[in-house]
Amino acid sequence: MSDADQFDHVPAKAGVPRRKRTDEIVDAIKRMIVEHGLGPGDRLPQERDLMAQFAASKGTVREALKSLEVQGLIGVRTGPGGGAFIERMSEGRAMSLLSNFLYAKNISIANIYQMRKSLEPLLAASATPHIDEAGLKRLEALISVYDHEPADAQERWTQRMAELDFHGVVAEYSDNAILAFTCRFLQRLLKDLTIAQDIYVQPEPVRRETGIQHQRDLIAAMRARDTDAAANILSLHMAEAEQHMLDLQAKLEDRFLIDAEKPRRRSAS
CATH class of the missing domain: 1.20.120.530 (GntR ligand-binding domain-like)
Known part of the structure; x- marks a missing residue:
């Protein structure tokens, strides 16, 4: 079972409200960054690959990426060679x-x-x-x-x-x-x-x-x-x-x- 599969199959604890899917994907991407040793300038998987990995819609994945961008953890570039890249969070x-x-x-x-x-x-x-x-x-x-x-x-x-x-x-x-x-x-x-x-x-x-x-x-x-x-x-x-x-x-x-x-x-x- 892949890391993503393990993440998707973690059962919710009794009495604990289920988290938004977007927040779950944000946390999963953060773990991916740490586990794969990604650093500033490294590219995240393409949007369609993230959709497949997390079994999520385009809108949900884009919302998760936007949240990471607002937090200063990634930057999203458009055009040829674009995508989501790890940013260096300054103090x-x-x-x-x-x-x-x-x-x-x-x-x-x-x-x-x-x-x-x-x-x-x-x-x-x-x-x-x-x-x-x-x-x-x-x-x-x-x-x-x-x-x-x-x-x-x-x-x-x-x-x-x-x-x-x-x-x-x-x-x-x-x-x-x-x-x-x-x-x-x-x-x-x-x-x-x-x-x-x-x-x-x-x-x-x-x-x-x-x-x-x-x-x-x-x-x-x-x-x-x-x-x-x-x-x-x-x-x-x-x-x-x-x-x-x-x-x-x-x-x-x-x-x-x-x-x-x-x-x-x-x-x-």
Whole structure:
């Protein structure tokens, strides 16, 4: 019995609703890609062959291929030599899709830091055995971007982005791809979150001395291959970063309230 036959004869569990045929074919094609070691640029079987393999109509197979295309796993080309080809899913594309899912979920700074406080220490520990001297030098170079007061608004923004990029470099050396992706995604959410962007452009004095010291301590711990110390340092750093961001958010919201009250006071006088 072929893999496709085995797939088609799996009985539905009692009480479990039968899945759409399209979804079943999508999953089967994903398994085919993995089992046959297909990579970017490789072609999937022709549409008529997929129809025969899955005993499905043209419309059902096309719907399954469209679903895979929307997910970024394949690209469909028309004309001579066309067909469905495996695409390389970039991290940026994956993050964009996930960001779109979360767009209307009212994500807050507190939500993001709740995750970062748990995950960033694990990330640092997982990266510590693998980071090389070149990586440590990149971290030191990033600190030099924001270890001084900015000269103008553009430099202020650049500094805040570099502070987040520091943690992105740490993620590059983690041996846990899921953990690294999740932490980089949280860092991207902070860059894209409207309230965070509003905070980043404010000409507020930034208490960065302790944070920078934590980062320098982290570099030293990673250089010494001390995973426990790296995790502990990042735990302190994330807690401090969260409090700092929440304090700045409260100040910004108070300022908005005061500005909103001013026209009312003038109209009442």
